[in-house]
Amino acid sequence: MFNSSDLAGQFDSGQEIYISFQYLTRDIEIDINSLLVKVLSRFDMGYMYDIFESVFRELIQNALKANMKRVWFEKLGLAIENEDDYLKGMARFRNVAYHPELLRENLVSSRYRVVIKMRRTKGGFHVDIINNARIVPGELRRLNNRIHKAFDCFNFTEAYENMYDATEGAGLGIILSVMLLKNSGMDTNGFRISPEDDSVRVSLDVPSEMKSVEITSVIKARIIEEVESLPTIPENIVALRLLCNDPDSTIEMISDRISRDLSVTADVLKLANSAGFITGKRIRKINDAVIIIGMKNLDLILAAAASRRILESRYSRFEQVWEHCSRTAYFARCIALEKGYPKIAEGAFIAGLLHDIGKIVLLSTDASLVDQISRLVKNRRIKTTAILEELSIGISHATIGALIAEKWNFPEELVEAIRHHHSPLNPGIKNRDLVMTVYLANHMCDRESRHADLPFLESEVLEKFGIADREEYEAFCRKLEGTYARQQRFT
Ligand SMILES: [Fe+2]
Ligand SMILES: [Fe+2]
Known part of the structure; x- marks a missing residue:
């Protein structure tokens, strides 16, 4: 463990930062990420955090995996330099590769380590990620091959299909890192792999001004077209939403207006009574609903109800999402209510309800690509599908959702929650309470479908909600899962 503030101080004074470890614990990972936040903030590059966090993780995993391989071969008594032995060892290594914990003891007592160095340069900063195992010629060939191909490939799925290598696992870490950096505007010289006598060094020269390359894909064009062709919110709902935002409106005026439209009445009552929106007794009259919900929340409910009607009638994949x-x-x-943000509870409910509307459109445009991406995210322990969507399609479901929300004139905080539900640390966020609440709720829902041993959760978010550690988080998840299941039985 190290102190990221001390290291950032060293970085500022022009010294080189030096971090070294043999086995990567969750704590070290958190420390590295918080150091990264600090270093990027020195260059006003907070917006690049998601990218660098993924790149660092992939490169560190890669270095660690090379060390694990050595430890594994030594354990089996095989010589890694010998081609026959190499094939023999690798055939059984694949099962171990995704479970570093199996080799933890061996790693810690070995001579192998991973070293990260970072220093300021004239135009930005320099990073070295080094592991002290000598690379075998075959490994180096494969590695260089991947890097070159990745720089040539147009998008991630294309690179992935070109480079699948059954012996080494997919070797995706390097491809992913190169693609992320390339699409962020880094040129080929900025990313180097140098084999040295007894180690391998991966170096990054990060310029302080990176300009991202816009990925244009056929699917992206189809999605944008689809969003543009979505129907607008019906006139009566627009009028009602205006009334909700007019300080001269009264509850009677609004209830009266809603009751004239049977389907809107049904929608509002249904949402107001849906699991957990407003607790207490069932609301049967629209007048009561408006009083209990309040006008601001009614505006949100109307937005949600109208979206649901449009999306449900248009997309067969609606239910799935x-x-x-x-x-x-x-x-x-529940998070807002129980963790100290009761004022945003209803807003958080609606934002949660609408956070993945972009996914509905994406799924309906290319379901097989979405499936491929979510498989990769799960297997590669990539933090979110949004990053891979950006790389392969050029737009993420979060951005698609925000485009739809803007088209339908959703309140600003709702658009923001949809846009950033996978990137709650983005520096430009104004309504961070709401964004973080939706981010955490979404993470809790995805928990079961992820690798249970590594909850990829931003530690800042846990801190914000006063969740001390993983046990407390798991307990909170189980509690909400239980109350949700009970609620469902009664609605
Ligand atoms: Fe999402
Ligand atoms: Fe989601």
Whole structure:
């Protein structure tokens, strides 16, 4: 463990930062990430955090994996330099590769380590990620091959298909890192792998001004077209939403207006009574609903109800996403209520309900790509699908959702929660309470489908909600899962 503030201080004074470890614990990972936040902030590059966090993780994993391989070969009594032995060892290494904990003891007592160095340069900063195992010629060939191909490939899925290598696992870490850096505007010289006598050094020269390359894909064009062709929110709902935002409106005026439209009445009552929106007794009259919900929340409910009607009638994949959204909505409201943000509880519910509307459109445009991406995210322990969507399609479901929300004139905080539900640390966020609540709720819902041993959760978010550690987080998840299941039985 190290202190990221001390290291950032060293970085500022022009010294080189030096971090060394043999086995990567969650704590070291958190420290590295918080150091990264600090270093990037020195260059006003906070917006690059998601990218660098992924790149660092992939490169560190890669270095660690090379060390694990050595430890593994030594354990089996095989010579890694010998081609026959190499094939023999690798055939059994694949199962171990994704479970570093199996080799933890061996790693810690070995001579192998991973070293990270970082220093300021004239135009930005320099990073070295080094592991002290000599690379075998075959490994180096494969590695260089991957890097070159990745720089040539147009998008991530294309690179992935070109480079699948059954012996080494997919070797995706390097490809992913190169693609992320390349699309962020880094040129080929900025990323180097240098084999040295007894080690391998991966170096990054990060310029302080990076300009991202816009990825244009056929699917992206189809998605944008689809969003543009979505119907607008019906006139009566627009008028009602204006009334909700007019300080001269009265509850009677609004209730009267809603009751004239049977389907809107049904929608409002249904949402107001849905699991966990407003607790207490069932609301049967629209007048009561408006009083209990309040005008600001009614505006949100109307937005949600209209979106649901449009999306449900248009997309066959609607249900698949909506189930997850209803659960996220419930969790978001509970988080806000129980963790100190009661004022945003209803807003969090609606934001949770709508956070993945972009995914509905994306799924309906290319379901097989979405499936491929979510498989990769799960297997590679990539933090979110949004990053891979950006790389392969050029737009993430979060951005698609925000485009739809803007088109439908959703309140600003709702647009922001949809846009950043996978990037809650983005420096430009104004309504961070709401964004973080939806982010956490979504993470809690995804928990079961992820690798259980590594919850990729931003530690800042846990801190914000006063969740001390993983046990407390798991317990909170189980509690909400239980109350949600009970709620569902009664609605
Ligand atoms: Fe999402
Ligand atoms: Fe989600």
